[in-house]
Amino acid sequence: MKIKQISIFLENRKGRLYDVCALLGKNDINIRALNVAETEAFGILRIVVNKPDAAVKALKDAGIVAKITDVVAIEVDDRPGGLTDILKVLADEDVNIEYMYGFVEKSSDRALMVFRFDDVDKAVNILKKHSIKIVTEQGVREL
Template sequence: MMIKQLSIFLENKKGRLAQVTSTLAKNKINIRALSLADSADFGVLRLIVNDPDRGATSLKKAGMVVQVTDVIAVEISDKPGGLSRVLHLFDRGAINVEYMYAFVEKIKDKAVVIFKIEQPASAIKILKKEGMPLVRSSVLKGL
């Protein structure tokens, strides 16, 4: 039920992001979602792509430090209160969110949010019990 996210170490320097995107483009890998976290000196780029294994290999070949992390992608309805509902569920279940970001979904009136969770197994259990649909990695492949 987890999907694979690529995390890439970047120095805060000109042209670093462009090198990541052009490497992925050259290898025909499609970016589905991204988030960038940064400090004064460096940043961590997090990516959901259609083919994480090939994505990781091509970025490593280009000399980058890449980590593949498991995250949860939850489909929520794209209207006020959608995200709030999931977060309240996590809160009640004492689930810690390390970070989260949104996903661009073209298919239907749904939004997809990516969560990095401290206790992923319990989070998945809660979401399932509440009937919240999780996005599977096989779905990402087709996008």
């Protein structure tokens, strides 16, 4: 139920994001979700792609520091309070969210969001228990 996110270290230098995206494009890898965390001196690019293993290989071959992190993609009702419902479940069950961001595409009338938990397995169990819909790796590929 977990999906693979690729995390990439980026120096705060002009054109770095372009370089990475161009490399992925050249290798026929499609970005499904994307988020950049930035600090004064460096950034971390987090992406969900259609072919994670091929993406990591291409990045590493190019000398870019990248690693795979397990995240969970959750379908969120696209209505006011949709996200709140999920966050309430997680808070009540004491699940800690490190960070989260949205998908580029939408599946039907639901929004897709990526969650990074400190304890992924515990989070997945709780989400299942509350019948919250999780998108699988297969599901991401088919988007």
